[in-house]
Amino acid sequence: xxxxxxxxxxxxxxxxxxxxxxxxxxxxxxxxxxxxxxxxxxxxxxxxxxxxxxxxxxxxxxxxxxxxxxxxxxxxxxxxxxxxxxxxxxxxxxxxxxxxxxxxxxxxxxxxxxxxxxxxxxxxxxxxxxxxxxxxxxxxxxxxxxxxxxxxxxxxxxxxxxxxxxxxxxxxxxxxxxxxxxxxxxxxxxxxxxxxxxxxxxxxxxxxxxxxxxxxxxxxxxxxxxxxxxxxxxxxxxxxxxxxxxxxxxxxxxxxxxxxxxxxxxxxxxxxxxxxxxxxxxxxxxxxxxxxxxxxxxxxxxxxxxxxxxxxxxxxxxxxxxxxxxxxxxxxxxxxxxxxxxxxxxxxxxxxxxxxxxxxxxxxxxxxxxxxxxxxxxxxxxxxxxxxxxxxxxxxxxxxxxxxxxxxxxxxxxxxxxxxxxxxxxxxxxxxxxxxxxxxxxxxxxxxxxxxxxxxxxxxxxxxxxxxxxxxxxxxxxxxxxxxxxxxxxxxxxxxxxxxxxxxxxxxxxxxxxxxxxxxxxxxxxxxxxxxxxxxxxxxxxxxxxxxxxxxxxxxxxxxxxxxxxxxxxxxxxxxxxxxxxxxxxxxxxxxxxxxxxxxxxxxxxxxxxxxxxxxxxxxx
Amino acid sequence: xxxxxxxxxxxxxxxxxxxxxxxxxxxxxxxxxxxxxxxxxxxxxxxxxxxxxxxxxxxxxxxxxxxxxxxxxxxxxxxxxxxxxxxxxxxxxxxxxxxxxxxxxxxxxxxxxxx
Numbered sequence: 091x092x093x094x095x096x097x098x099x100x101x102x103x104x105x106x107x108x109x110x111x112x113x114x115x116x117x118x119x120x121x122x123x124x125x126x127x128x129x130x131x132x133x134x135x136x137x138x139x140x141x142x143x144x145x146x147x148x149x150x151x152x153x154x155x156x157x158x159x160x161x162x163x164x165x166x167x168x169x170x171x172x173x174x175x176x177x178x179x180x181x182x183x184x185x186x187x188x189x190x191x192x193x194x195x196x197x198x199x200x201x202x203x204x205x206x207x208x209x210x211x212x213x214x215x216x217x218x219x220x221x222x223x224x225x226x227x228x229x230x231x232x233x234x235x236x237x238x239x240x241x242x243x244x245x246x247x248x249x250x251x252x253x254x255x256x257x258x259x260x261x262x263x264x265x266x267x268x269x270x271x272x273x274x275x276x277x278x279x280x281x282x283x284x285x286x287x288x289x290x291x292x293x294x295x296x297x298x299x300x301x302x303x304x305x306x307x308x309x310x311x312x313x314x315x316x317x318x319x320x321x322x323x324x325x326x327x328x329x330x331x332x333x334x335x336x337x338x339x340x341x342x343x344x345x346x347x348x349x350x351x352x353x354x355x356x357x358x359x360x361x362x363x364x365x366x367x368x369x370x371x372x373x374x375x376x377x378x379x380x381x382x383x384x385x386x387x388x389x390x391x392x393x394x395x396x397x398x399x400x401x402x403x404x405x406x407x408x409x410x411x412x413x414x415x416x417x418x419x420x421x422x423x424x425x426x427x428x429x430x431x432x433x434x435x436x437x438x439x440x441x442x443x444x445x446x447x448x449x450x451x452x453x454x455x456x457x458x459x460x461x462x463x464x465x466x467x468x469x470x471x472x473x474x475x476x477x478x479x480x481x482x483x484x485x486x487x488x489x490x491x492x493x494x495x496x497x498x499x500x501x502x503x504x505x506x507x508x509x510x511x512x513x514x515x516x517x518x519x520x521x522x523x524x525x526x527x528x529x530x531x532x533x534x535x536x537x538x539x540x541x542x543x544x545x546x547x548x549x550x551x552x553x554x555x556x557x558x559x560x561x562x563x564x565x566x567x568x569x570x571x572x573x574x575x576x577x578x579x580x581x582x583x584x585x586x587x588x589x590x591x592x593x594x595x596x597x598x599x600x601x602x603x604x605x606x607x608x609x610x611x612x613x614x615x616x617x618x619x620x621x622x623x624x625x626x627x628x629x630x631x632x633x634x635x636x637x638x639x640x641x642x643x644x645x646x647x648x649x650x651x652x653x654x655x656x657x658x659x660x661x662x663x664x665x666x667x668x669x670x671x672x673x674x675x676x677x678x679x680x681x682x683x684x685x686x687x688x689x690x691x692x693x694x695x696x697x698x699x700x701x702x703x704x705x706x707x708x709x710x711x
Numbered sequence: 712x713x714x715x716x717x718x719x720x721x722x723x724x725x726x727x728x729x730x731x732x733x734x735x736x737x738x739x740x741x742x743x744x745x746x747x748x749x750x751x752x753x754x755x756x757x758x759x760x761x762x763x764x765x766x767x768x769x770x771x772x773x774x775x776x777x778x779x780x781x782x783x784x785x786x787x788x789x790x791x792x793x794x795x796x797x798x799x800x801x802x803x804x805x806x807x808x809x810x811x812x813x814x815x816x817x818x819x820x821x822x823x824x825x826x
């Protein structure tokens with residue numbers, strides 16, 4: 091992941107520091123172990139740890155072989171042949187009890203197989219070891235085999251890009267808002283402590299919602315319990331922390347994202363910055379048309395700001411990416427023509443050395459994104475897509491009120507994708523501040539009639555976690571007007587407001603952040619009160635000598651000095667997930683000239699309406 | 712919950728028994744869920760009958776899916792019977808969609824034109 095190319099790279103808070111720190115920690119586990127090593131993975135961890143250190147780096151550290159732990163069961167346990175000249179065996183796992191049993195079976199079989207050879211066993215727990223796991227290893231009689239080799243790496247927040255961190259825990263919303271189980275918030279708090287140890291104590295904390303409050307309480311307690319001499323000796327690089335419970339804004343995730351990256355996620359799903367396009371979606375190359383000759387070597391595309399073209403289009407409204415694509419195509423063509431004009435061999439050599447590599451990278455990227463954009467274009471041109479957006483607008487405008495929306499009912503009888511239907515119903519519920527009992531029952535009955543009893547539990551779970559609920563205080567209209575959520579004139583190409591991400595709707599969660607980071611935010615106090623979730627504010631006092639020298643009032647005149655040093659840095663943390671559209675909106679706010687702050691984004695996971703609702707399904711994990 | 716267990720049952724009669732049990736548990740307090748379960752039990756009974764009479768499996772299908780399948784297979788009388796049984800108005804848009812779409816899918820062009 092290269093930080094250099096992004097328009098958002100910041101010298102002040104470089105998330106690559108976190109990546110570097112994690113990388114050093116991770117690699118240090120291999121360093122004191124001479125000889126060849128075998129790594130046995132919990133396969134859920136290969137992707138996140140792959141973002142920290144790739145296989146090449148592990149190879150340099152003597153990792154000779156890698157295997158999948160879950161495959162090493164029954165008759166396929168580690169064998170003698172797997173272990174010739176291996177001196178160290180590393181198990182890299184999440185702290186799960188069933189994995190401890192698998193490890194134990196393998197360790198015992200290796201020990202009885204190879205009586206005379208000595209192998210050293212290690213377990214690396216991600217993100218931390220638990221007492222239960224230790225106890226289990228003792229019970230299974232293998233605790234002694236590990237001696238001092240039980241280690242942990244605090245991979246709570248995974249750096250996905252130079253302004254984005256995610257814990258990649260899609261289960262958390264369900265844990266919190268369905269089961270009222272806050273156990274995992276400990277990891278959230280710990281991750282913020284890690285951030286503070288790297289980037290300094292964050293002086294101002296704001297938050298919305300009870301779980302955010304619990305996280306902050308834990309941070310403050312952890313800091314109180316920390317010995318004085320362990321306080322981070324860093325001048326604060328982050329000025330504000332804003333925590334938001336996901337259920338503060340349940341409208342935004344239900345809306346269809348209209349940014350490029352948002353639409354990619356909605357249609358294909360992005361995992362650990364990787365997009366996998368099903369091969370059948372890729373059209374056969376068209377021989378005549380040069381630009382359409384697309385041969386994706388792999389159907390996996392890496393989506394991060396290291397790809398400068400993607401960096402430029404990811405946050406744009408999908409309707410506004412064409413100019414960038416065609417400009418890039420023209421640039422490439424120019425380079426190509428330049429090449430043809432070259433006369434001498436030395437000129438040609440210069441070209442090959444200097445330009446050719448970037449040319450090739452750019453060309454590949456352009457081809458990839460033209461293919462993806464074409465597939466998405468087709469989907470967004472359909473009548474269904476248009477009607478869905480129309481329905482969203484009608485719902486936002488309050489046109490359906492307490493009556494069942496006829497488009498939603500039609501979708502059901504047509505057998506449209508159930509998640510499309512559920513999203514629209516949730517949106518209707520959220521903007522209407524709840525349903526009358528009879529309306530909720532109508533929707534539920536129709537869902538069961540159209541899609542079957544198998545959705546009965548999901549509907550119940552959605553009710554329990556307040557995605558669907560009975561009538562509350564009607565105030566969405568007021569919130570919408572006062573916070574200017576519905577914007578008529580949207581400029582999709584050169585946006586002047588965050589509402590461009592939904593072509594006319596400004597995400598409530600981000601509008602909240604926008605107002606909160608204004609110098610005069612206190613005047614919005616009453617307004618914040620209308621949005622669900624308790625608002626709170628905390629100040630953390632800094633260790634002596636760690637105060638900033640820069641003038642704290644400078645934001646008032648920052649408009650004169652442009653993007654001066656006085657621009658603040660704000661970390662927004664979504665407890666329960668956030669969407670790509672919200673990230674784009676925050677990036678937009680960072681980028682505008684007179685912005686009082688830049689934003690960093692952290693979330694417990696990345697969601698879209700479908701994955702969000704699916705996370706409430708039974709048996710989801 | 713018991714509904715969850717019921718959904719896992721392979722055999723229709725067992726599934727129905729479990730739903731019946733769930734209905735008994737809901738009966739005193741939750742009218743809506745009781746009605747949902749009444750409908751479900753009625754649906755499974757009809758599906759079992761259809762399977763017996765026509766040798767087609769309807770097991771696990773929703774109400775709309777069952778009616779749709781009947782229309783596609785040109786068992787229009789059965790579909791009509793179910794419509795009345797579940798009080799779906801024949802002037803409702805839902806019914807119109809269900810019928811038009813599945814007549815087309817089953818290539819019943821004459822019927823579609825009449826409709």
